[in-house]
Amino acid sequence: MAIIGTDCPGLSSDHLTQAFDLLSSHDVVLGPATDGGYYLLGLRQPQPELFQNKAWSTETVLADTVADAERQGQRVALLPELRDVDTVDDLPMWRAQNQ
Structure with missing residues (x-):
């Protein structure tokens, strides 16, 4: 499963294809945004703990999510970094x- 942000005009079908391809060998796939967040989150299985204890809308969300996933023994893959449009x-x- 994957969720995407609607504020990332550079997101393409190629990014989605790559995300689903990576989910065959990784537990978590993230599409990093230039502001420290992410424009895509793909998961092999639901991981509600990845959403806990985050400072949302800050420049540390991606790093915090990656760190939590790795602490849980999850295999993480990153897509290319894209710029989202928040303001x-x-x-x-x-x-x-x-x-």
Whole structure:
């Protein structure tokens, strides 16, 4: 299973294909966002503990999630880093990066 953010215009079907391919050999797949969060979370099995004790909407969410998964013995894979668009100021930066 995988969930995606709706605020990542650079997310493509290739990223989704790669995520599901990686789930065949990993327990957790994350798509890192440039702000320290993630735009995609793929799991082989439900892992509710990965959502506990996080400082959501901060630059440490990805690192904290990876650390928790590894502490639990989960195999983690990362997709390419993409820029998400959380604020009006993020859109021009995304456009500049993708021209």
